[in-house]
Amino acid sequence: MRLAIVGATGAVGHELLRVLEKSSLQFDHLALYASPRSAGSTLMFKGEPLTVQATPDGPIDADVILASAGGSVSKALAPVWVKGGALVIDNSSAFRYDDAVPLVIPEVNGQAALKHQGIIANPNCTTAIAAVAVWPLHQRYGVKRMIVSTYQATSGAGAKGMQELETQTHRLLHGQAAEAEVFAHPIPFNVIPHIDSFQDNGYTKEEMKVAWETQKIFGEPDLVVSCTAVRIPTMRTHSEAITLELHHPATPDEARELLRHAPGVEVRDDPAAQLYPMPLTASGKYDVEVGRIRASLAFEGGLELFVSGDQLLKGAALNAVQIAEYLQEQGALGQPTRATALS
Amino acid sequence: MRLAIVGATGAVGHELLRVLEKSSLQFDHLALYASPRSAGSTLMFKGEPLTVQATPDGPIDADVILASAGGSVSKALAPVWVKGGALVIDNSSAFRYDDAVPLVIPEVNGQAALKHQGIIANPNCTTAIAAVAVWPLHQRYGVKRMIVSTYQATSGAGAKGMQELETQTHRLLHGQAAEAEVFAHPIPFNVIPHIDSFQDNGYTKEEMKVAWETQKIFGEPDLVVSCTAVRIPTMRTHSEAITLELHHPATPDEARELLRHAPGVEVRDDPAAQLYPMPLTASGKYDVEVGRIRASLAFEGGLELFVSGDQLLKGAALNAVQIAEYLQEQGALGQPTRATALS
Structure with missing residues (x-):
């Protein structure tokens, strides 16, 4: 071959x-x-x-x-x-x-x-990282509604994105103004709620990709997915806060156990030991880190979780x-x- | 006096x-x-x-x-x-x-x-920043459910938090290891989904503050609020992605107009001109920047928005x-x- x-x-x-x-x-x-x-x-x-x-x-x-x-x-x-x-x-x-x-x-x-x-x-990288964590939960409980906020690294814009973060951070720390070429605005110590182009509905294409692609990959064209995609000053690994409304009620313990046996997932969820997903630990890792698994305060029987996945790898x-x-x-x-x- | x-x-x-x-x-x-x-x-x-x-x-x-x-x-x-x-x-x-x-x-x-x-x-700073933006919407449409993901600056941990971000970023850019004293983990180029102590329900106290305080300030003890609070490597100004289910349907245009006349709020919402809330522009500002106002894909008649507010000021x-x-x-x-x- x-x-x-x-x-x-x-x-x-x-x-x-x-x-x-x-x-x-x-x-x-x-x-x-x-x-x-x-x-x-x-x-x-x-x-x-x-x-x-x-x-x-x-x-x-x-x-x-x-x-x-x-x-x-x-x-x-x-x-x-x-x-x-x-x-x-x-x-x-x-x-x-x-x-x-x-x-x-x-x-x-x-x-x-x-x-x-x-x-x-x-x-899309953001979709892939969320999907490996959410799919096992969807199979067991049936996801009805999925609300995602992302914390996306500069590597999402390729090597030049990471380079811009590094050089412009260096400039800022030395009292020079940061300039933006790759991103729409300076990225060091900033947050940019704008990834890919804006669509007529006010969502960016990146946000719509998470909806469209999750629906296609899960084979659930009617799955409700809403996303806010945000660029932050990290080098690599995207993180995502995910809120799930479920058809069948879940408990965090059960979900944690389920995810422990799921492929492509590493459950990293021991808050007492300060263990939760982070770019620092997820970068370079094949598995997507999943943690902060807790009963949703927004949806009875639902779940909230936080994932970090190396978007150059799984993404x-x-x-x-x-x-x-x-x-x-x-x-x-x-x-x-x-x-x-x-x- | x-x-x-x-x-x-x-x-x-x-x-x-x-x-x-x-x-x-x-x-x-x-x-x-x-x-x-x-x-x-x-x-x-x-x-x-x-x-x-x-x-x-x-x-x-x-x-x-x-x-x-x-x-x-x-x-x-x-x-x-x-x-x-x-x-x-x-x-x-x-x-x-x-x-x-x-x-x-x-x-x-x-x-x-x-x-x-x-x-x-x-x-709490995160609560205050969200509340000035959400209150006018609550008065007009009645908020039923509010889901918040935060992007919180190191200044939330005071001057020493900002200092740690600066010195440790400098170390990292010069090939030295970043060390954490103020935060639970190194913060430069990282994301830490852990602010304040963890509660028995798996939420941090910071996350519960957003729920408890919004309920108390709005005088709505039954308001459903769920939050994921995340520390990111910015100096000052917290940002928040907010998804709102409403009792009465809203349109983004109407909400934008309403917020334009709301005290403490600056509507910064012209994606075509790359105008949306960011720490870069909100830092040092009294008003909370509100933008990315769009019809929610998660809740019919609901809204999604993004806010950035200087948490040392309004917060x-x-x-x-x-x-x-x-x-x-x-x-x-x-x-x-x-x-x-x-x-």
Whole structure:
């Protein structure tokens, strides 16, 4: 099986290489692509330097392409790659709301991946992090209403987002004015309730992604989801405060026990020992930390929880690789219209 | 009228002096008190140095005492000060839940201040900031359910909280490990879902304060309020994402118009122009910024909003001074059991 990464030099690309080094995914060849200005640079993979190539306009000779070069690149080229015989696991939002494209979190709806037509969409990071924690609760209790407030890291805007936080914080601490290029406003020591573009309904696209994608991934088009998405001055790992109204009443103890056995989740919930989810502890971790599990004061029988998940991992690179692993385990890797791996 | 500040050298004390300089409150004498180790230091007031005295164990010779030296000082000494003839406007949580003590936000329930018995409590900062924005909506539409997620600045832990954020951020940017003294965990580039102590129900006291105090200030003991209180790496100004279920349906346009005429509120809500509440713009401002006003996706006819308010001002110093101003305007300043101002 020949694997390619498009967008290899970005923040998610970097994590894809690290995740693949530890992955059970079997492949014979790995090709790295990025924008022309990164062509010729090298990235390390299992101790070997791999040369980055400029992403071609045409097909890529690979069985599986992990695409993380942004929505416009995916929109333009993914259909070409599919035509050329590749399965595309796409990290952008370009195809997520296309009925013909499965939107997959392996812990939630892995089987949906089997029905792809050449493209599988990787969900929005904020959605993925909430979904692994909420899905087991939904299966047991039935989520009726889900209210989410996010605490999103600058890495959501890629490596340049983290860079801006670091350099501008440095400037501020040295008495210079902070300037914004990546974000709409200076981010050091600030809070920006604005991620992605505003929609006509007053919500941002990021907020609507959490609603639309949770509904699609859970297979519950009528699930009520409302989100406020907020950028804060952290480097990586998104946190989320989640309030759940449930069809069947839950107790925190029962929910905690349920989540302890849920895949992709680490219950970190011992307030007396000052243990709860935090970016400090969740960064670099595959599992999403879940804690502050308590009976909701807003909804009788409902729950409130707090999650922290590394959005470069479960929110992006890890989930993409897990989709490929899942398909390989199911013997279903490769494009359905094509003979199995060539290499 | 003779005024005293207890806790003058703290973060709130500093703001009290600045607010008093611009206040319409009329007083003849201002005395400053703090812990013994600050005694002898001077603080500027209207260009004049005032010497800080050690807070005595007994009565203070003042008509009005603005107390901001923490719960244990207030608990021990406020009754003594009242016995000595002073009216105490207390910024701690020591008396907030005492039925005999009014808990006052002048824009909401100023009249309650008139019924004091020597102590008036200043609300929790997070509560005060939410309440000025939600009260006008409650009056018009009737709030049924209120779900709050907070983004709280380090100044909530006083000057030492801000200092810790600054010095530890500096350490981190220079490759040294960040250490926590004021907060339970390192705060730079981190998120800590833990403010004040944990209660048996899994909520922190900070979270319960938002529920209890909103109910008391609004005079609605059955109002459903649920809060997640989170410390983030900002210097000052708390932000809050607020979801409201309403008894009578609201539209965002109508709510925006209503809030434009509400006291203590600045509507900052033009997403197309990237205008919404932020610590960057709300810090140092008397009014609470309110924006991101939109029809709730969680509750039909409900609203979602985002607020940013300087918690050292509206959340503390400003509100305390406004209580004194209100009483003076009503000709009710001073303790009811005592003759009017001596000086």
